Amino acid sequence: MIYLSDPEASNSAQTLYQRLAMICDSRTLIGQQDALAYGVGKRTATYAWRSDMSDVCGKFPTVFGWDFGHLGLDGRNLDGVDFGYMKLWMSEVHRRGGINTVSWHMRNPLTGGDAWDTGLRVVQEILPGGSKHARYLSRLDRMAGFIDNLATPSDLVPSRAGFSVHEKIPLIFRPFHEHTGSWFWWGQKWCSKEEFIQLWRFTVHYLRNEKGLHQLIYAYSPDRFKDKSHYLERYPGHDVVDVLGLDDYHDLGKNGKTAALVQRLRTIVELAGEYGKLAALTETGYESIPEANWWTERLSPALFQDPLAAKIAWVLLWRNDRKTHHYGPYPGHLSSPDFIAFSKDERITFLEDFAQIELS
């Protein structure tokens, strides 16, 4: 039995964590960012239950990625997803036995620019005592309001995965991602190791203790790293992390080497084993997938060739926005036949199959 870092974790979060722990030895869940919100060539202004992935292979992803960037601005996130619909989708995902994970391309609280607006030492300004601390707190308050408000009437229908009706929907929260790079204002160049760790710890404690959120599972997700010590350089502590993640686009891209990704996955699985936590490939893909057999010849070997690396719990593909920027298949795309072949591998687990798995 492995336990969440929050001693007061909700039953719903603890159950989800156990289910992930139970499947990760033999299966990997497939996920995608914004899978329900839109697809390549499809932007509907309404709520609907569809995805490019299911249009291709008849099955929905198990893990659904969302992003809180622009929360509180104009009702839509940074990629145009309506926050009202996002709530409905999150509830429905949960009701069907799927998993929601949230990243946050948070706008720069110092300059008002976007998450990529770098150059200033923003983190020190939002920590306690900093000039923008109050602004940061108000963002966390808004986020907490959104999350706490998630149980909707559709939740009153008992879910196939057996969650009880009034429980808070568990979310895998993945803040300050890719911090080993310097493209976001919280990146490596723009704050000290101590500041980054303080920011993470402050955030978790505030959400837990001040806002009373106990349905969150925290994922730490650096970008590519050299070795264990590099991976752990800004690790904020066992009491504030539940999932050891990795965001890696490079190794499965044009000049990437599958072996390099396998090595990194082995490292995070090993560390997760040591720490009593889970590991996941929290973002990956190859933009526009220019190789017809990328799924079976690149992704599948990276996930399954090595028995240790194969123990990651899920893999999340980035979003399907447009023909020149998508990471999943869509009907008519050159890699779609290969995705169908990949989808038949029983180690890759889609929503319908995950929802049927009972906690033993």
Ligand code: BMA
């Ligand atoms: C990036 C791109 C951007 C997007 C951002 C946040 O990788 O997909 O278009 O705005 O992620 O989702």
